[in-house]
Amino acid sequence: MKVLTANRLTDGEAVWYANGGWAEIIDNADVAHDKAAEDRLEAIGATAYANNEVVDVNLIDVTVANGVVEPVRLREKIRAAGPTNRNDLGKQARPEAARAA
């Protein structure tokens, strides 16, 4: 399973494609379950890159357990949460992330 991720052009914020737009947290990211869905996400990413909305666009591996999207690689886990030595920074420091945790 894969989701589409990037960094927003204006401020570099890590974002994930969800519900027709770019969300600042991974929780509700659109999950591609097959090759066709991956291709669709990839095309969306290419368009957003071409439109100068985002940079560093990637499809990343995830798992979904109990409806929660979780990246497979540590690198992507850290992007989705924030620096592991600073729980007061990044997505993990946000109220909505705290509620989800």
Add this chain to the structure above:
Amino acid sequence: MYRYDEFDHDFVQARVAEFSDQVTRRLAGEITEDQFRPLRLMNGVYLQLHAYMLRIAVPYGTLNSKQLRMLGHIARKYDKGYGHFTTRQNIQFNWPALSDIPAILADLASVEMHAIQTSGNCIRNVTADHFAGAAADEVADPRPYAEILRQWSSVHPEFSFLPRKFKIAVTGAERDRAAIQTHDIGLHLKKNAAGELGFAVYVGGGQGRTPMIAKKIRDFLPEADLLSYCTAILRVYNLYGRRDNKYKARIKILVHETGVEEITRQVEAEWQELKDADLKLPEADIRAIDAYFAPPALTDRPEGDEAVKLARLDSKSFSEWLDQNVVTHRHPDYAAVTISLKGIGEAPGDASDSQMEAVADAAEKYAFDELRVSHEQNLILPHVARADLKAVYDALVDIGLATANSNLISDIISCPGLDYCALATARSIPVAQEISLRFASLERQREIGELKLKISGCINACGHHHVGHIGILGVEKKGAELYQVTLGGSADENTSVGEIIGRGFSSAEITDAIEQIVETYLGLRLDRNEKFIDAYRRVGPAPFKEALYAGEAKAA
């Protein structure tokens, strides 16, 4: 310290205006990311995991209080309240918005700072001994030469698109605190028999995936020939350095593949064409730059001896800090102070906005307005009257920066690692923090003695692990972090590259392994005076391998 002249001001202002325009055009979608990336990199703007990162140049690590205060202001206004001091004596901010970068650069320009050439395949910030101008053992201040190199290398048309990045370091003392033998060019400022200043020139050092120790290609280069000789080296490199493979593009590979004799011959031949032309430095020009670095007027403060003696009796912790973080100054009434950015359990090299401001205040009040960033990721007050040491110490205690661990095992160099860096393969900061906490007792650290531990989160070796007495390299193996340990590295006048001791350790095992190595050293050292590195050089890796892996061999 160096002050911008009219040319410098105009140059930096013009660059701010140019890059601001480029950012505006990028945000408006008028230029693509592929077009913009090389432009932003030339101005120190990277894209990391969570955000953009801005790396700001601190030429040869020298700052005044106004500049450090501005860095604190930037941390607070545009970032998340802290900055990270780097092994190139620079500072980087981890969270700036691209749209704020023009304003940040304008703020920096107002205090004579910029982010030019902190990235890209050009000549990077020239580093120097952080005790320059203060050290009792130097023949002359190396920074005027670093400044001459800065002026020469800034947007140098011939050397702005080299095969790969290029790093130069200068030391003015026999004892090398600037790690010159790990640089593309290392310069050791010295005097010849006639008392004239010049340089021993080293070429082809570097770390990364292929660590190499620089080779000395000239024992004495007169100071007037600094630029012509460096130009000759850069020309040979620019012409013959490999551009087909990024991993073989540094000058260290060229020197290694060509051989020292041949590369020396090529450089000398090129130099013959250049040495008597317009790159020869006029004596008056050198002395004019020298004048910018004239030491502050250090009035005699003989009351310092008594003041320090009394304060020592009064405070054991002050006494310990004095022994560990304060070094001899060329003026007997003064000292140079290391402000440790390695608080126990803290991220190495990080300082908060308010810490930066408080350190700037202390520099202004007690240290002639002068500060340094060390390549070991600490701050330095180079000139403090011994009579003021207790006041400085008290000010540092108030902001949590009085940890007395300079050169001890918790004074760790660490790259940002996978917590921030897009290139990293493993985390390094949490490893540094856990080791620091394991050895939290300063009494235990002092018992262990000088021990330089350096951690990199990938093979690019920004954390200098190859030259750590103990080096740790984090890699990704089968989806997990794995930490490889090297022993016996060193980045001083006896530079050596550490040797891999054996199989790597998981993040859960690495701190135990480091403790095992330290205990092994304590068990085999001849006495307290035999440092870790000296003991390792005497006994080699065998006892450490035995301690780390013997159990496994028997079990297998």
